Amino acid sequence: MEQKDLDYFRELLQTMLEEAQQNGDATLDELTDSNEMFADPADRATAESDRAFTLRIRDRERKLIKKIRSAIGRMEDGTFGVCDECGDEIGVPRLKARPVTKLCINCKSKQEEDERERAD
Structure with missing residues (x-):
């Protein structure tokens, strides 16, 4: 792979990593901000469903961050691509x-x- 391609992918991966980390931080902020009490069981169930969905998204972001870091590591050891x-x-x-x-x-x-x- 040519150096210009490696430079392109390094920049792309770095941008992806920053975005994934920001999204993960935002997700955690959402979870900590949502300590509401619900009188209606349906509202509570909806909130719990939303929370579970948010946690699944956070888990996907965590896995993506791990893959991005691995790809950057492969760039450093010469096995990327x-x-x-x-x-x-x-x-x-x-x-x-x-x-x-x-x-x-x-x-x-x-x-x-x-x-x-x-x-x-």
């Missing part, structure tokens, strides 16, 4: 679509196919 399965280079279009990916499109397609077969 190399497929974990086959060792081939991951195409720039694939990395633009999913910069945290560890698999080339062929290996990812095979993985998804295998998962579908196991589900059947």
Whole structure:
């Protein structure tokens, strides 16, 4: 991969990391601000449902942050853009679509196919 591509992806990943961290912080602020008492059980149930949804979003953000940091680490050790399965280079279009990916499109397609077969 060319240096200009690496620079592009480093900037992209850094921006993604900052956004994910800000979103995570905002989610935590929302959770701590919502210590309301509800007289109506339906209102309480709605609030609990919203809280569970917010926690799921926060968990997804946490996992994304971990993947972004891993991708940045792969940049530092020179393995960014190399497929974990086959060792081939991951195409720039694939990395633009999913910069945290560890698999080339062929290996990812095979993985998804295998998962579908196991589900059947």
